[in-house]
Amino acid sequence: MITSSNNAKVKQVVQWQTKAKERRKDHVFLAEGVRMCEEAPVKSVREVYLTEELEQKLRRNAQNGDTAFWDKLQQTGYETVSPEVFAKMADTQTPQGILTVLEQPSYDLTQLLEQPEPLFLILENLQDPGNLGTMIRTGEGAGITGVIMNQQTVDIFNPKTIRATMGSIFRVPFVYVPELSPMLTQMHEKGIHTYAAHLKGQKYYDSFSFREPTAFLIGNEGNGLTKEISDQAGQYLKIPMEGKVESLNASIAAALLMYEAHRQRNL
Numbered sequence: 001m002i003t004s005s006n007n008a009k010v011k012q013v014v015q016w017q018t019k020a021k022e023r024r025k026d027h028v029f030l031a032e033g034v035r036m037c038e039e040a041p042v043k044s045v046r047e048v049y050l051t052e053e054l055e056q057k058l059r060r061n062a063q064n065g066d067t068a069f070w071d072k073l074q075q076t077g078y079e080t081v082s083p084e085v086f087a088k089m090a091d092t093q094t095p096q097g098i099l100t101v102l103e104q105p106s107y108d109l110t111q112l113l114e115q116p117e118p119l120f121l122i123l124e125n126l127q128d129p130g131n132l133g134t135m136i137r138t139g140e141g142a143g144i145t146g147v148i149m150n151q152q153t154v155d156i157f158n159p160k161t162i163r164a165t166m167g168s169i170f171r172v173p174f175v176y177v178p179e180l181s182p183m184l185t186q187m188h189e190k191g192i193h194t195y196a197a198h199l200k201g202q203k204y205y206d207s208f209s210f211r212e213p214t215a216f217l218i219g220n221e222g223n224g225l226t227k228e229i230s231d232q233a234g235q236y237l238k239i240p241m242e243g244k245v246e247s248l249n250a251s252i253a254a255a256l257l258m259y260e261a262h263r264q265r266n267l
Contacts, residue, residue: 126219129160146172
């Protein structure tokens with residue numbers, strides 16, 4: 001059991017938790033909690049750390065017939081750490097006692113754009129990690145085929161983003177691109193229709209057909225889309241607002257659009 005916070009592995013995990021630069025350098029990300037570890041692809045798991053208390057609980061569960069997760073841990077391997085050390089390694093305030101180090105997945109933009117009848121979410125300068133994670137989770141539920149982001153968008157491997165995805169990070173393809181503008185040109189050439197949620201929109205979002213290849217553009221939480229990117233959208237659309245509300249949370253706006261596309265495509 002690792003009992004010292006000065007242990008080299010513990011120090012490395014703390015670096016990965018707190019510094020995106022370290023995660024990028026080592027091509028890893030961290031996922032906390034039993035559910036995240038259960039859903040993680042075995043081939044992507046590099047390391048697993050758990051408390052002795054959780055280890056004993058999982059061992060008892062296995063002895064009582066619930067062997068699936070225990071068998072997975074035997075396959076991936078794990079190390080036990082003291083509760084005090086685990087608290088230092090964890091990003092959550094009330095950790096569940098298990099932390100998984102995983103290889104960062106990688107996807108190819110060209111392959112994403114070649115998918116039949118795609119449904120994309122395109123994000124520009126999004127800054128809230130919880131918003132990004134919620135969009136990915138909601139996107140999986142709505143059936144999107146990928147998320148495309150500019151490099152100024154928050155790190156998808158931020159621990160708060162990973163938690164908010166609730167496992168969708170393992171299943172929803174995503175790509176960061178240096179600039180959105182050339183990518184949007186590619187989309188238009190491939191017949192993918194692009195829609196910007198924008199205050200200048202004249203028609204409500206449910207007035208459009210999203211059965212064809214579609215991409216929704218969502219901008220920064222405070223400033224929305226930049227003029228350059230919103231000008232490239234094929235259409236502006238708006239979301240009905242009552243009272244004195246001027247705009248919605250970015251993840252809520254994205255959810256409404258994605259689920260309208262889901263509704264139309266499943267009629």
